[in-house]
Amino acid sequence: MHTTNGRIGISADECRLLTSLLEIEDKNYRRLLRLAWRQNSYMKRQDVDRLDANARDWAQHLPVADQSRIARERHVAQLALKAGINVPPGRVSDLLDYADPMTKREVGAVMHHLRQTAGKLARQNELNRNLAEFCLDLAQEESKIFKRCVLEDPAGCYGGDAKAASRGPSGFLVKQA
Numbered sequence: 001m002h003t004t005n006g007r008i009g010i011s012a013d014e015c016r017l018l019t020s021l022l023e024i025e026d027k028n029y030r031r032l033l034r035l036a037w038r039q040n041s042y043m044k045r046q047d048v049d050r051l052d053a054n055a056r057d058w059a060q061h062l063p064v065a066d067q068s069r070i071a072r073e074r075h076v077a078q079l080a081l082k083a084g085i086n087v088p089p090g091r092v093s094d095l096l097d098y099a100d101p102m103t104k105r106e107v108g109a110v111m112h113h114l115r116q117t118a119g120k121l122a123r124q125n126e127l128n129r130n131l132a133e134f135c136l137d138l139a140q141e142e143s144k145i146f147k148r149c150v151l152e153d154p155a156g157c158y159g160g161d162a163k164a165a166s167r168g169p170s171g172f173l174v175k176q177a
Contacts, residue, residue, distance in 0.1 A: 031061050032061060
């Protein structure tokens with residue numbers, strides 16, 4: 001590290017490495033964001049096979065994204081230690097408070113993109129969670145209705161000829177199971 005105008009600066013090599021680590025982390029989060037968008041689409045279409053494949057992709061790419069975040073946090077911690085300042089490992093912006101203006105702009109621009117991507121990913125994950133919860137509630141309610149129809153009034157669901165009644169109880173069962 002070198003000192004510029006009484007402030008601690010990050011060398012050009014350290015800046016390039018930090019920028020690279022942030023770009024890798026952003027790339028990994030963008031990949032997860034695409035998977036989250038797909039997951040939402042697959043849930044809406046009730047495409048179980050693609051949901052399963054998407055879950056496998058998540059299992060493959062989530063550890064990579066975590067590793068990129070950890071690598072960035074370690075680098076920030078090393079820079080802070082080297083500079084003799086107390087900066088939490090995940091707080092790049094705190095470290096940049098001690099950097100020269102040019103470094104602050106360069107790293108700040110990449111950080112801005114990463115924050116946007118992480119924010120979009122968090123929002124999409126919340127939307128997916130809400131949709132999954134709704135789907136589970138709906139399936140549970142439909143199961144209750146089906147159970148009630150079959151156990152309480154099986155004759156109302158099926159005719160004597162084993163064909164579906166034109167209208168089952170509550171209008172729920174319309175076709176033969």
